[in-house]
Amino acid sequence: MAATMRNVEEIRNRVILGEFGVKNVHTSDFPGNYPGYDDTWDMQKFQENFRINVVHLDESSMEFDMVGIDAAIANAFRRILLAEVPTMAIEKVFVYNNTSIVQDEVLAHRLGLIPIRADPRLFEYRNSGEESAEEEGSEIDTIQLQLKIKCSRNPRASKDSSDPRELYLNHMVYSRDIKWVPIGNQADVFADSSIGPVHDDILIAQLRPGQELDIIMHCVKGIGKDHAKFSPVATASYRLLPEITLLEPVEGEKAERLQRCFSRGVIGLEDVDGEKVARVVNSRLDTCSREVHRHDDLKNLVKLGRVRDHFIFTVESTGILPPEVLVTEAIKVLMTKCQRFLNELDSTDME
Amino acid sequence: MAGEGEKKPVLEMVQADGADEGCVTFVLHDEDHTLGNSLRYMIMKNADVEFCGYTITHPSESKINFRIQTRGGLPATEPLRRGLNELNDVCQHVLNTFQARVGEFKDGQEQPME
Numbered sequence: 001m002a003a004t005m006r007n008v009e010e011i012r013n014r015v016i017l018g019e020f021g022v023k024n025v026h027t028s029d030f031p032g033n034y035p036g037y038d039d040t041w042d043m044q045k046f047q048e049n050f051r052i053n054v055v056h057l058d059e060s061s062m063e064f065d066m067v068g069i070d071a072a073i074a075n076a077f078r079r080i081l082l083a084e085v086p087t088m089a090i091e092k093v094f095v096y097n098n099t100s101i102v103q104d105e106v107l108a109h110r111l112g113l114i115p116i117r118a119d120p121r122l123f124e125y126r127n128s129g130e131e132s133a134e135e136e137g138s139e140i141d142t143i144q145l146q147l148k149i150k151c152s153r154n155p156r157a158s159k160d161s162s163d164p165r166e167l168y169l170n171h172m173v174y175s176r177d178i179k180w181v182p183i184g185n186q187a188d189v190f191a192d193s194s195i196g197p198v199h200d201d202i203l204i205a206q207l208r209p210g211q212e213l214d215i216i217m218h219c220v221k222g223i224g225k226d227h228a229k230f231s232p233v234a235t236a237s238y239r240l241l242p243e244i245t246l247l248e249p250v251e252g253e254k255a256e257r258l259q260r261c262f263s264r265g266v267i268g269l270e271d272v273d274g275e276k277v278a279r280v281v282n283s284r285l286d287t288c289s290r291e292v293h294r295h296d297d298l299k300n301l302v303k304l305g306r307v308r309d310h311f312i313f314t315v316e317s318t319g320i321l322p323p324e325v326l327v328t329e330a331i332k333v334l335m336t337k338c339q340r341f342l343n344e345l346d347s348t349d350m351e
Numbered sequence: 352m353a354g355e356g357e358k359k360p361v362l363e364m365v366q367a368d369g370a371d372e373g374c375v376t377f378v379l380h381d382e383d384h385t386l387g388n389s390l391r392y393m394i395m396k397n398a399d400v401e402f403c404g405y406t407i408t409h410p411s412e413s414k415i416n417f418r419i420q421t422r423g424g425l426p427a428t429e430p431l432r433r434g435l436n437e438l439n440d441v442c443q444h445v446l447n448t449f450q451a452r453v454g455e456f457k458d459g460q461e462q463p464m465e
Contacts, residue, residue, distance in 0.1 A: 031398040041396035041437055052448045054456040064452070066445075072392035073441060079385045324453045331446045337386045338439040341379065344362040345432055 008034060010305075015240060017304040019293040027070055027308070061316040062323040065241075067309060074238060074311045080330040081236035083224040086125075087320050088118040088143060090217045090229075097214035100173075102205045107215075110205075111147075112229045114175050115198040115318040116219050118143055118190075121329075126220045139184030143195055143219035147178050151207035171207050176200035178217075198319035232326050234316040240306035242286040248301050250278040258302070261292040284312075364428075365416075375427035377417040383407060387415045393441070394434035399425050 010016070012034070016023040031039045049068035056063040066074060093108040102110075126141040137144075151170045164171055175197035182190070205213065224231030244266065250258050255278035259267040268281035288306070293299045315323040363378040379386065387405040394403040402420040419427040 027392070030395045039396065040398045041393065043437070043440060046441065047444055050444065050448060052445075052452045054452050057453065057456055057460075064449075069441075069445070070392050072388045073438070073445075076385045076389040077445075079383075084385070324449075327449060328446060331442050331449065334386070334389070335439050335442045335446075337382070338435045338442070341362055342432065342435050342439070345428060345435075348362070348364075 012037075013308050014243065014305040015308055017288060017290070017306065019290070019299060024308075027072070055312075057324060059317075059322060060319055061314070062327075063312065063314050064327075066238075066311045066313055069309060069311070071308070071311075074313075076334055077327070077330050078236055078238055078313075080333045081233050081315060081326060082231055084333050085232045085326055085329045086120045086221050086223050087230050087232045087318075088116050088120050088123060088219045088221055089227075090114065090116065090145065091220040091222065092218040094216040094218075095214075096216070097212055099211045100205050100207050100213060101211075107205060107213075111215075111217060112227075114178075114202055114204075115320050116143065116145075116196070117193075117198045117320055118195045118219065119193065119321070120221050122189075123221045125222075137183070137218055137220065139186050139189075141220060142183060143186075144181040144183050145178050145196070145217040145219065146181050147173070147204075147213055147215040147217070149173055149177050149207070150212035151209050153209045168207075168209055171209075173204045173207060173213060174200065175202035175204060177204075181216075232318060232320055233323075234318055236313070236315045236326075238311040238313045240308065241310035241312060242283045242288050243305045243307055244280050244283040244286060245303040245305070246278060246280060246301060247303060250298070250301055251275050254278075254298060254301075257295060258292070258298055261295065261298065262289070263287050371424055372426040372428075373419075373421035373424050375419055377419070377427075377431060378414055379417050380414045382415050383413070387417065390417070390434050390438055393438045394419060394430050396437075397430050397433060399423070400430050403430075 011024050012029050015025060028034075029037070029039045033039065046068065051065075051067050053065040053067075054062065055065065090112045093104075093111055095104045095107070098104055098107060100107075123143075124141045126137060149170050151168055154167055154169050157166045161167055178197055180195045186195075207213070222230040244262070252275060255267075255269055255276045258278045259269060261267075263286050265282055265285045266280065268279050269276045270279050271277075288304065290304075292302055292304070313327075315327060317323045317326055321329070359380065360378075361380055363380075365376040365378060366372075367374065384407070387407075391403050391405055394400055399422055400419060401422050403418065405415050405417045407415050417431075419430055421427055421430060
């Protein structure tokens with residue numbers, strides 16, 4: 001009885017990485033699936049078990065553990081981070097002059113992908129209705145940027161030089177050459193937040209003497225679902241916490257070989273009476289490679305698994321918003337989705 | 352339901368002929384796995400629900416068919432409403448916990464510098 005209980009617990013709580021496949025992949029703790037378990041939703045139980053631990057946080061990236069939540073909800077947060085947290089990006093490019101070798105449409109695409117530092121929470125979506133498509137943007141939904149640059153010969157270059165950096169002026173167009181042109185009251189409202197490209201060293205085009213660019217750009221608010229340029233993250237992903245269990249003591253040469261099967265720092269060697277004994281030190285560091293299954297004498301001594309409800313999130317921001325703000329915004333987006341349908345349910349009941 | 356032509360529908364209810372209120376397919380417009388799967392999880396946690404599942408009709412249509420079948424003739428809107436409320440509460444708790452931990456982490460980072 002105790003053995004079957006342990007088995008059920010394993011099926012419920014662990015994903016097993018076997019030699020020929022992954023077992024217990026899907027969530028199965030629903031009411032009626034397991035006799036003796038009450039799997040109905042219990043908010044109190046959730047709040048007791050749920051925890052978050054921030055591992056690393058800086059301006060552009062963060063890592064945190066989210067424990068005690070189902071993959072369905074953790075995955076919703078990840079998906080929203082990638083595709084539904086809004087940012088500002090260049091959407092319309094008005095090319096007044098482009099004599100460079102980069103075609104207008106290629107240039108426009110390159111410009112669109114540049115991350116623009118502007119808080120999207122302070123802007124509105126531009127109406128996508130057909131009538132308003134021709135309308136000019138206003139100060140609440142549009143940022144205007146200008147790129148005006150011309151390449152010329154450097155009069156002070158030495159005669160026998162062949163280095164373009166010395167021969168020409170302005171021959172490399174960088175994102176730092178993009179200048180913000182405030183609309184309406186924007187100059188006052190965003191006085192202390194400098195709007196413009198996040199990085200100033202993104203190469204946009206190369207010019208030769210006489211070539212020039214004269215471009216006006218409009219940035220609008222959008223989401224990654226519409227175009228990847230609006231995605232606020234470089235990447236957002238999670239992995240499950242690996243769990244490695246030694247089923248039997250592993251000693252001597254076998255222990256050293258076992259250590260080499262895993263990532264560095266996962267398995268430690270302890271000295272017991274002159275014999276090296278393997279011990280799991282930190283399974284979090286493991287990349288879950290299946291190397292150990294290639295050793296016939298080792299593969300039955302260890303059990304590889306992952307903790308089903310322990311998510312190690314990694315969020316890398318593009319620099320527009322700090323990563324912790326992106327996560328809070330993502331959670332709020334999911335709440336907004338719930339509210340949208342709750343409101344709809346309430347309004348249809350009235351009819 | 353929502354007026355056609357003038358504004359886009361958000362939620363529709365489809366019922367088979369002769370089916371009771373407990374067997375309903377909801378059409379959630381402009382949604383995908385993000386809300387579909389998390390809401391399915393919350394509703395399947397409800398013991399009054401016999402079946403809950405969803406499909407994406409077609410990759411080029413931005414809507415999902417969300418099916419709920421209940422036990423004992425309970426109207427299917429009830430578990431849907433409850434699921435949405437519970438998912439909202441879960442998000443609220445996750446948000447509060449996250450902000451608290453990030454706050455603590457930032458405080459911890461500042462102290463060693465002093």
